Amino acid sequence: MKKTLFSFCLLLGGYLVNAQTVNDIPLKDIDVEYVRIVGTSKLLTTKLTIEIDFGQRTKFFSTGKETIVKDADGKPIDFNSMIDALNFMSKNGFEFITAYAISIGNQNVYHYLLRNAKHK
Numbered sequence: 686m687k688k689t690l691f692s693f694c695l696l697l698g699g700y701l702v703n704a705q706t707v708n709d710i711p712l713k714d715i716d717v718e719y720v721r722i723v724g725t726s727k728l729l730t731t732k733l734t735i736e737i738d739f740g741q742r743t744k745f746f747s748t749g750k751e752t753i754v755k756d757a758d759g760k761p762i763d764f765n766s767m768i769d770a771l772n773f774m775s776k777n778g779f780e781f782i783t784a785y786a787i788s789i790g791n792q793n794v795y796h797y798l799l800r801n802a803k804h805k
Contacts, residue, residue: 705762705777706755707737712777715739718804719782722774724767724795732763733795735770767795778802 705712717739724733736752753761754773764770771781779799786793 705757705773706759707739707741707752710741712737712754712774715801716803718801720774720779720799720801722767722770722797722799724764724770724797726792727763730763732765733767733770734761735764735773767797771797771799774799 707715715737720737720739723736723738725736726732727734735754737754738752741752756762762773764773767784774797775781778801780802782798782800784795784797786795788794
């Protein structure tokens with residue numbers, strides 16, 4: 686029984702790690718050399734919404750929702766900080782290159798350029 690439960694947990698854990706998607710593509714399957722993650726503060730909270738640009742096509746009148754990192758249920762994942770997002774992307778095979786921030790009104794928008802470790 687313990688072996689069965691352990692095996693089930695391993696399978697479930699592997700599924701959940703691969704379950705994060707952008708534009709319905711699992712993060713680990715994004716086969717590009719560079720990506721840019723953009724972090725925007727959410728209203729009335731300290732959490733960030735992270736969008737990922739890997740050169741994918743988006744709709745002309747897009748709301749940006751297809752570039753947001755989503756969990757297995759298709760719900761946007763909230764990050765505590767850009768470092769939280771950076772650690773998340775590192776676990777998914779990406780390495781940090783550089784970062785910059787742009788102020789829009791009273792809000793900072795953070796941009797991080799990452800490289801896919803598979804393309805080294």
